[in-house]
Amino acid sequence: MSVSQLSPADKAKIIAEALPYIQRFWDKTVVIKYGGNAMTDPVLKAAFARDVVLLKLVGLNPVVVHGGGPQIEDMLKRVGKKGEFVQGMRVTDAETMAVVEMVLGGQVNKEIVNLINQAGGKAVGLTGKDGGFIRARKLMMASKEKAGDLIDIGQVGDIIGIDPSLIAFLDSGDFIPVIAPIGVGEAGETYNINADVVAGKLAEVLKAEKLVLLTNTPGVLDKNGKLLTGLTPKKIDELVADGTLSGGMLPKIGSALDAARSGVKAVHIIDGRVEHALLLEIMTDQGVGTLIKSA
Numbered sequence: 001m002s003v004s005q006l007s008p009a010d011k012a013k014i015i016a017e018a019l020p021y022i023q024r025f026w027d028k029t030v031v032i033k034y035g036g037n038a039m040t041d042p043v044l045k046a047a048f049a050r051d052v053v054l055l056k057l058v059g060l061n062p063v064v065v066h067g068g069g070p071q072i073e074d075m076l077k078r079v080g081k082k083g084e085f086v087q088g089m090r091v092t093d094a095e096t097m098a099v100v101e102m103v104l105g106g107q108v109n110k111e112i113v114n115l116i117n118q119a120g121g122k123a124v125g126l127t128g129k130d131g132g133f134i135r136a137r138k139l140m141m142a143s144k145e146k147a148g149d150l151i152d153i154g155q156v157g158d159i160i161g162i163d164p165s166l167i168a169f170l171d172s173g174d175f176i177p178v179i180a181p182i183g184v185g186e187a188g189e190t191y192n193i194n195a196d197v198v199a200g201k202l203a204e205v206l207k208a209e210k211l212v213l214l215t216n217t218p219g220v221l222d223k224n225g226k227l228l229t230g231l232t233p234k235k236i237d238e239l240v241a242d243g244t245l246s247g248g249m250l251p252k253i254g255s256a257l258d259a260a261r262s263g264v265k266a267v268h269i270i271d272g273r274v275e276h277a278l279l280l281e282i283m284t285d286q287g288v289g290t291l292i293k294s295a
């Protein structure tokens with residue numbers, strides 16, 4: 001049944017159901033990670049932007065962090081390069097960094113800003129270079145094959161600190177921050193940071209009530225492709241060890257767990273391909289996906 005087929009009384013009931021959620025989340029920060037894989041369909045993108053505006057209008061402080069892995073991949077292909085990943089992180093040489101900054105900080109960021117503004121919000125696009133608010137240093141990745149070995153994956157950033165004041169300033173106005181996962185080093189150098197890592201750290205620093213990671217799967221799946229609705233640290237360790245979690249899910253789950261352990265009350269990985277997934281998760285008891293528990 002579509003919404004237009006509902007009786008006026010049923011429509012009113014659905015809207016009234018949101019009241020306890022609006023009361024609970026009023027003036028609370030919700031960090032939303034919008035994954036590059038979830039932002040493919042124009043109808044879904046417009047619905048996402050409307051959801052973000054609605055959350056802002058009913059009194060929450062939504063903060064959007066976006067990815068753009070597939071969009072970077074498309075651009076790399078056009079310049080004759082192929083992306084390479086180590087444990088879910090893109091190997092980033094200087095040429096790749098230039099493409100990443102252009103695609104994330106320019107194309108993808110401004111598209112989301114524009115969509116939110118079209119839906120009636122006031123979005124402001126930022127990278128970590130703005131106000132120097134995401135400080136990073138070069139990440140050296142621990143090898144899985146040889147304990148103690150470190151792998152150099154180029155200009156990939158490890159977050160040193162996030163200054164929450166710029167975001168708080170935007171929140172306190174009517175603005176909705178839209179953040180591209182790019183950090184800045186001490187000497188002004190540019191770092192590519194996985195968007196899940198930025199979202200997790202930001203949720204922690206902003207003392208967010210919720211972190212919602214929108215991706216292109218129903219949530220975390222087990223070996224048979226069945227949805228795991230709740231995950232403890234012990235279960236996550238098992239899933240990593242037996243290879244059930246791989247690729248982009250590795251930094252995602254690591255960041256989700258770090259955020260949950262650092263006091264973010266609810267961390268969810270949900271299916272961004274479901275229309276209005278964000279509203280369903282935050283404003284109803286129909287929350288779908290995987291909840292990450294801290295213990």
Ligand SMILES: Nc1ncnc2c1ncn2[C@@H]1O[C@H](COP(=O)(O)OP(=O)(O)O)[C@@H](O)[C@H]1O
Nearest residue numbers: 035036037215216217220221244245246248249
């Ligand atoms: N156990 C798992 N459950 C769900 N997805 C998984 C799992 N292991 C690996 N993945 C992969 O992780 C991907 C999501 O991460 P990623 O590609 O980085 O997307 P996003 O753009 O949302 O960050 C899924 O599309 C899937 O291919």
Ligand SMILES: CC(=O)N[C@@H](CCC(=O)OP(=O)(O)O)C(=O)O
Nearest residue numbers: 036067068069089090193194195
């Ligand atoms: C270091 C690293 O891997 N950076 C990511 C940043 C974008 C991202 O995280 O995009 P998704 O959320 O769509 O995967 C990259 O270059 O692809």
